[in-house]
Amino acid sequence: MTTIDDVARDAGVSKSTVSNVFSKKRPISKEVSNRVLESARKLEYKPNYWARSLVSKETKIIGLSMQGENTKFGSFHLSLINGVHQTCYKTGYRLLINSVSNEYLNQVENQTSDPVDGEIILDPLVKDRRIEESVKKNRPVVVIGRPPKAYEARVSYVNNDNAGIARDVTRYLIGLGHRRILFLNATENSTVWEDRKLGYQAAHEEAGIPMDDKLVLANDRSSSALLYGLEQTARHLTQDSSITAVIADSDKTALGVYQAAGSRGCRIPEDLSVFAFSDDSSYSPEFQPPLSGVRMNSEALGEEAAKLLLEHCSGQSRSAKRVLIGAELVHRNSCGQASIR
Amino acid sequence: MTTIDDVARDAGVSKSTVSNVFSKKRPISKEVSNRVLESARKLEYKPNYWARSLVSKETKIIGLSMQGENTKFGSFHLSLINGVHQTCYKTGYRLLINSVSNEYLNQVENQTSDPVDGEIILDPLVKDRRIEESVKKNRPVVVIGRPPKAYEARVSYVNNDNAGIARDVTRYLIGLGHRRILFLNATENSTVWEDRKLGYQAAHEEAGIPMDDKLVLANDRSSSALLYGLEQTARHLTQDSSITAVIADSDKTALGVYQAAGSRGCRIPEDLSVFAFSDDSSYSPEFQPPLSGVRMNSEALGEEAAKLLLEHCSGQSRSAKRVLIGAELVHRNSCGQASIR
DNA sequence: CTGTTAGCGCTTTCAT
DNA sequence: ATGAAAGCGCTAACAG
Numbered sequence: 063m064t065t066i067d068d069v070a071r072d073a074g075v076s077k078s079t080v081s082n083v084f085s086k087k088r089p090i091s092k093e094v095s096n097r098v099l100e101s102a103r104k105l106e107y108k109p110n111y112w113a114r115s116l117v118s119k120e121t122k123i124i125g126l127s128m129q130g131e132n133t134k135f136g137s138f139h140l141s142l143i144n145g146v147h148q149t150c151y152k153t154g155y156r157l158l159i160n161s162v163s164n165e166y167l168n169q170v171e172n173q174t175s176d177p178v179d180g181e182i183i184l185d186p187l188v189k190d191r192r193i194e195e196s197v198k199k200n201r202p203v204v205v206i207g208r209p210p211k212a213y214e215a216r217v218s219y220v221n222n223d224n225a226g227i228a229r230d231v232t233r234y235l236i237g238l239g240h241r242r243i244l245f246l247n248a249t250e251n252s253t254v255w256e257d258r259k260l261g262y263q264a265a266h267e268e269a270g271i272p273m274d275d276k277l278v279l280a281n282d283r284s285s286s287a288l289l290y291g292l293e294q295t296a297r298h299l300t301q302d303s304s305i306t307a308v309i310a311d312s313d314k315t316a317l318g319v320y321q322a323a324g325s326r327g328c329r330i331p332e333d334l335s336v337f338a339f340s341d342d343s344s345y346s347p348e349f350q351p352p353l354s355g356v357r358m359n360s361e362a363l364g365e366e367a368a369k370l371l372l373e374h375c376s377g378q379s380r381s382a383k384r385v386l387i388g389a390e391l392v393h394r395n396s397c398g399q400a401s402i403r
Numbered sequence: 404m405t406t407i408d409d410v411a412r413d414a415g416v417s418k419s420t421v422s423n424v425f426s427k428k429r430p431i432s433k434e435v436s437n438r439v440l441e442s443a444r445k446l447e448y449k450p451n452y453w454a455r456s457l458v459s460k461e462t463k464i465i466g467l468s469m470q471g472e473n474t475k476f477g478s479f480h481l482s483l484i485n486g487v488h489q490t491c492y493k494t495g496y497r498l499l500i501n502s503v504s505n506e507y508l509n510q511v512e513n514q515t516s517d518p519v520d521g522e523i524i525l526d527p528l529v530k531d532r533r534i535e536e537s538v539k540k541n542r543p544v545v546v547i548g549r550p551p552k553a554y555e556a557r558v559s560y561v562n563n564d565n566a567g568i569a570r571d572v573t574r575y576l577i578g579l580g581h582r583r584i585l586f587l588n589a590t591e592n593s594t595v596w597e598d599r600k601l602g603y604q605a606a607h608e609e610a611g612i613p614m615d616d617k618l619v620l621a622n623d624r625s626s627s628a629l630l631y632g633l634e635q636t637a638r639h640l641t642q643d644s645s646i647t648a649v650i651a652d653s654d655k656t657a658l659g660v661y662q663a664a665g666s667r668g669c670r671i672p673e674d675l676s677v678f679a680f681s682d683d684s685s686y687s688p689e690f691q692p693p694l695s696g697v698r699m700n701s702e703a704l705g706e707e708a709a710k711l712l713l714e715h716c717s718g719q720s721r722s723a724k725r726v727l728i729g730a731e732l733v734h735r736n737s738c739g740q741a742s743i744r
Numbered sequence: 745c746t747g748t749t750a751g752c753g754c755t756t757t758c759a760t
Numbered sequence: 761a762t763g764a765a766a767g768c769g770c771t772a773a774c775a776g
């Protein structure tokens with residue numbers, strides 16, 4: 063491996079001159095500059111990333127932090143990543159998928175600081191260690207979704223209006239005559255769970271319909287999203303014949319709802335209406351009829367998050383900002399008038 | 404920021420002792436070890452990633468290199484990334500999306516070595532600088548897809564049997580009576596383009612049907628995959644009424660084929676059969692009828708690639724290996740008997 | 745404009 | 761089993 067010393071020797075100049083030819087941080091005569099560049103090319107020299115980072119205190123890498131153990135990216139995350147990457151790409155930042163198993167991380171010998179200038183945090187929890195740590199270390203951070211209340215004013219974030227969306231969806235279903243709507247809400251302890259519940263609640267209140275807390279569930283992640291939808295729907299439909307609609311937190315969950323309905327001869331939308339917080343697989347033939355859902359515009363979510371983070375990394379902005387990304391309800395054929403079963 | 408010196412001072416030991424408590428590279432008495440760990444916890448010390456990498460010469464980061472400028476991940480890449488990530492996750496490696504615009508990279512002041520221990524290369528070209536460089540620098544590398552001929556024996560790679568798949572698809576269409584099959588093949592100058600053409604050719608030969616080179620196209624990436632399918636199909640269908648089937652290189656391209664067919668009143672599969680190298684969006688309602696395609700198992704592709712790469716990074720294996728991932732044709736309703744138009 | 749000299753925070757000989 | 765000292769490759773402060 064060629065080092066800066068090799069180049070300096072070859073070009074007959076000092077290390078700092080070589081350094082400055084590359085960094086352009088102080089003027090170097092055309093003549094010397096060319097000589098150095100020539101040597102560098104000849105020796106195939108490239109400044110060492112880590113040595114440079116060590117002293118400059120920046121890595122030009124931003125991290126993407128997934129929530130929980132062993133998580134996989136879904137189609138929602140895919141466009142989100144594309145959005146983030148898009149922004150990184152132009153600005154010379156690299157994107158690190160920053161998630162390593164706790165099993166590995168918990169070994170002392172694997173402990174290290176993170177090799178990133180800042181971090182984008184996915185799927186924030188009501189109490190989220192990742193956010194707490196970033197703030198404590200004073201490291202730039204942007205949350206996708208709403209941060210915990212205590213951090214809302216201190217941390218930048220990009221979000222959909224989840225409460226508003228949930229209210230609109232619920233209002234729509236109530237408008238169709240549904241009175242008891244099962245809500246297969248998001249992951250336990252996530253802030254999005256809270257927000258969506260608020261919206262669900264608001265729609266009930268404005269319609270003067272009593273809301274049953276027991277109808278608002280949480281995904282404990284003990285099994286797959288599909289099973290969450292399948293099992294909970296089956297259980298509640300059996301126990302409670304007054305339920306005429308289900309709101310599902312993702313397309314996979316909605317698929318579980320479809321299966322549960324199907325296996326008990328319950329027709330969609332005649333007997334049961336279904337709405338999902340997703341617009342990714344809604345078209346899939348597994349969904350018969352096509353699933354009504356919400357388009358969240360996740361690519362924009364990612365793009366804006368990256369922009370905010372880079373502003374913070376470059377020190378352009380120290381203040382916590384908030385960006386709201388619009389979302390639209392997409393109506394297909396999975397919802398209908400409530401009917402008594 | 405807490406450094407190793409702070410901890411050493413606090414625990415009343417030397418730097419090297421602290422270092423070895425963490426790295427476990429030499430025995431430290433239980434007593435001292437505990438004292439150090441206690442100080443470290445108190446001071447919230449974590450070894451600095453960059454400083455460590457600088458001397459250890461490894462970063463525990465692997466890169467994922469996309470082909471070309473400004474590329475976006477598609478659904479094919481999503482499961483591929485999940486596969487790669489899955490493997491990284493367990494082993495403590497992090498995954499870097501290693502693509503920054505040339506515009507940025509070409510500035511001298513942005514030149515650096517790459518901050519990775521090894522790289523996974525996506526969508527290899529017949530002449531691919533990324534591979535050449537990795538080999539020259541003697542850096543661990545695994546290609547997803549087939550490397551250029553000159554590197555096939557020197558570089559590990561994970562691949563589908565693209566020639567075989569293309570042969571099977573073509574054979575199937577020929578079996579349905581198709582004689583002139585338009586092949587909207589992969590990206591110009593990519594190795595997968597070559598391999599698929601070989602398979603297409605083989606099927607023609609074994610059936611004793613003359614193959615028309617002009618029917619095998621390449622995506623020059625000047626526009627989107629959809630437009631590639633749309634424009635080329637429209638053009639060829641107009642010029643040449645003997646074409647009764649199209650093989651498309653991706654689902655987006657196939658969608659273009661559908662649109663071109665639709666706009667000229669050409670029915671699928673009655674007037675035109677369509678097959679795609681993809682099983683991602685085949686179900687989408689935009690595809691009426693559902694698209695027949697190839698399931699490439701890209702998650703396995705990613706997983707195996709990462710495993711191979713980590714073997715190389717850890718020095719367990721220096722020999723170039725090859726892994727083939729199976730693929731299956733998935734028949735739906737976009738293909739039928741050839742008919743004269 | 746350029747060279748010299750200190751470090752950045754860590755690991756790794758070489759001692760003891 | 762522990763400490764002292766010498767770097768890893770680079771940038772930056774200080775001289776000139």
